[in-house]
Amino acid sequence: MDVRDVAHLARMHITAEEATLFQSQLEHILDHVRDLGELDLDGVEPTAHAVAVQNVFRVDEARPGLPHAQVMANAPQARNGLFMVPRILE
Amino acid sequence: MSGANPYKVSIGLETHVQLKTRSKIWCACPNTFGSDPNTDVCPICLGYPGSMPVLNAEAVKLTVMAGLLLGCRINHYSKFDRKSYFYPDMPKNYQISQYDQPLCTGGSVPIEVDGKPKVIRIHRIHLEEDVAKNNHFETASGVDFNRAGTPLMEIVSEPDIASADEAFAFLQALKQMLVYGGITDGNLEQGNIRCDINCSVRPDTQTTLGTKTEIKNMNTFKGVHRSLTYEIKRQIEVCEQGGKIMQETRRWDDARGVTTAMRSKEYAHDYRYFPEPDLMPVVLDDAQIDEWRTALPEMPQARRTRFITDFGLPAYDADVLVADKPIADFFEATLAAGASPKAASNWVMTELLRMLGEQEWSVSEARITPTMLADILRLLDEGKINNPAAKTIFSVCFTEGGDPRAIMEARGLAQVSDEGALDRWVQAAITANPKSVADYQAGKKAALQFLMGQVMRASQGKANPPKVMQALKAQLDG
Numbered sequence: 001m002d003v004r005d006v007a008h009l010a011r012m013h014i015t016a017e018e019a020t021l022f023q024s025q026l027e028h029i030l031d032h033v034r035d036l037g038e039l040d041l042d043g044v045e046p047t048a049h050a051v052a053v054q055n056v057f058r059v060d061e062a063r064p065g066l067p068h069a070q071v072m073a074n075a076p077q078a079r080n081g082l083f084m085v086p087r088i089l090e
Numbered sequence: 091m092s093g094a095n096p097y098k099v100s101i102g103l104e105t106h107v108q109l110k111t112r113s114k115i116w117c118a119c120p121n122t123f124g125s126d127p128n129t130d131v132c133p134i135c136l137g138y139p140g141s142m143p144v145l146n147a148e149a150v151k152l153t154v155m156a157g158l159l160l161g162c163r164i165n166h167y168s169k170f171d172r173k174s175y176f177y178p179d180m181p182k183n184y185q186i187s188q189y190d191q192p193l194c195t196g197g198s199v200p201i202e203v204d205g206k207p208k209v210i211r212i213h214r215i216h217l218e219e220d221v222a223k224n225n226h227f228e229t230a231s232g233v234d235f236n237r238a239g240t241p242l243m244e245i246v247s248e249p250d251i252a253s254a255d256e257a258f259a260f261l262q263a264l265k266q267m268l269v270y271g272g273i274t275d276g277n278l279e280q281g282n283i284r285c286d287i288n289c290s291v292r293p294d295t296q297t298t299l300g301t302k303t304e305i306k307n308m309n310t311f312k313g314v315h316r317s318l319t320y321e322i323k324r325q326i327e328v329c330e331q332g333g334k335i336m337q338e339t340r341r342w343d344d345a346r347g348v349t350t351a352m353r354s355k356e357y358a359h360d361y362r363y364f365p366e367p368d369l370m371p372v373v374l375d376d377a378q379i380d381e382w383r384t385a386l387p388e389m390p391q392a393r394r395t396r397f398i399t400d401f402g403l404p405a406y407d408a409d410v411l412v413a414d415k416p417i418a419d420f421f422e423a424t425l426a427a428g429a430s431p432k433a434a435s436n437w438v439m440t441e442l443l444r445m446l447g448e449q450e451w452s453v454s455e456a457r458i459t460p461t462m463l464a465d466i467l468r469l470l471d472e473g474k475i476n477n478p479a480a481k482t483i484f485s486v487c488f489t490e491g492g493d494p495r496a497i498m499e500a501r502g503l504a505q506v507s508d509e510g511a512l513d514r515w516v517q518a519a520i521t522a523n524p525k526s527v528a529d530y531q532a533g534k535k536a537a538l539q540f541l542m543g544q545v546m547r548a549s550q551g552k553a554n555p556p557k558v559m560q561a562l563k564a565q566l567d568g
């Protein structure tokens with residue numbers, strides 16, 4: 001694990017000093033997770049959730065969204081009802 | 091492709107289908123098309139931190155029903171995951187999708203190309219959220235979130251598709267099944283169905299798949315066909331020249347008719363999927379799945395068979411009518427309104443389809459209803475109008491709607507069968523055309539058609555043609 005790769009994936013800028021510091025801190029965390037991997041978990045069902053709740057559904061009913069002015073209130077730039085962002089390159 | 095081709099083509103399609111729900115997948119915002127930008131949105135579909143998604147039950151039902159239609163295995167346990175990426179169409183920087191435990195696995199779509207049947211296997215179907223729509227301008231881009239959070243089903247095929255024609259047939263067949271099933275509106279202009287293409291070629295003798303390229307975001311079936319035709323040829327040419335296919339994403343340039351490599355992105359595939367903590371798993375039991383199975387609507391094949399056996403339609407008619415569900419629905423509703431199957435079928439296949447084609451309309455855009463068509467056919471059947479008048483009334487109903495009988499009366503289209511009036515027209519035609527009369531009596535049968543035409547003209551098309559023929563013959567032969 002290279003902390004600079006992780007920073008890049010998260011689109012975070014970190015300095016060389018931070019990279020060194022976070023590298024050792026993150027490695028500690030990963031070591032701890034590795035310890036968990038040592039446990040004998042045969043017969044334990046993997047789970048994605050800590051609580052045994054399932055099938056939380058919403059009935060398919062529509063209601064109007066937010067008023068448009070409120071939607072755009074936090075937009076740094078807007079034009080023709082759109083959120084304007086720097087030109088997207090493909 | 092001919093058997094002599096030394097290359098094998100393997101194409102897999104990832105087809106994204108917008109589900110026909112009233113509301114979005116995680117929030118109650120309307121799932122509609124064509125609203126003003128950013129008006130059908132709320133903090134959830136805008137991806138605001140702290141907002142909580144709640145799964146739309148109907149989206150699960152429709153995805154499972156699609157799975158049942160395609161013969162998939164419905165998984166009893168299914169969960170949602172976060173797929174991380176950075177793009178302005180998804181401000182929370184992850185799309186909620188399903189990674190390792192999708193709703194449906196396996197299945198297939200039967201297709202037919204050049205009369206040869208083939209089965210394209212389905213790998214899986216999962217449920218996810220659609221993303222916002224970007225509009226690109228000269229110096230900036232603009233984002234509209236109305237589409238964000240539309241329930242989106244991704245159908246991943248196995249790489250069983252071997253040509254552009256097969257890809258086209260697959261998409262057509264898939265669309266027909268899903269529209270019949272009421273899963274999606276299937277409107278390509280509104281982006282209801284979009285797909286990503288994976289394509290590779292390999293020498294005939296090689297067993298493992300060649301390196302694939304991906305063509306993203308195709309929104310027409312014709313575009314899929316054209317881009318594949320180009321891409322297959324390109325890949326074969328690269329191989330022929332001893333080159334290597336690069337694993338890359340390519341963009342289809344519709345205007346130039348070519349695919350071009352997109353700027354390759356580092357980490358492009360590092361989506362770092364992990365379980366979505368805000369959504370609970372979906373657990374389905376057999377009773378629930380069976381209930382949805384019984385609710386499945388009739389599929390085109392079954393409907394075709396029923397049209398042939400129950401209504402006595404020729405196979406050709408049945409094929410034409412079932413090809414498009416709204417047309418088949420219109421036809422059946424016309425029967426329900428009292429029309430005879432063969433007459434209704436003829437009028438739907440000729441007049442209705444022709445006029446829809448001319449206007450480039452869907453059935454719902456035309457003003458004519460099945461009841462109006464049944465009424466026109468009844469007037470025709472009762473001898474109140476003749477065929478040309480029926481076509482005129484049909485055309486008025488098609489563009490303006492209205493009561494066929496009222497249109498008949500308002501436009502004076504009622505057929506004249508009254509013998510006194512017919513005799514007067516017939517007598518006038520005979521008096522005015524002595525040469526034709528002589529020709530007919532000398533054995534030239536065509537002269538009778540001419541006289542008939544004269545009578546129809548004098549009656550402004552309203553005379554009852556069989557009665558005119560009868561009256562003419564009575565006068566001339568008698």
Ligand SMILES: [Zn+2]
Nearest residue numbers: 117119132135
């Ligand atoms: Zn919303």
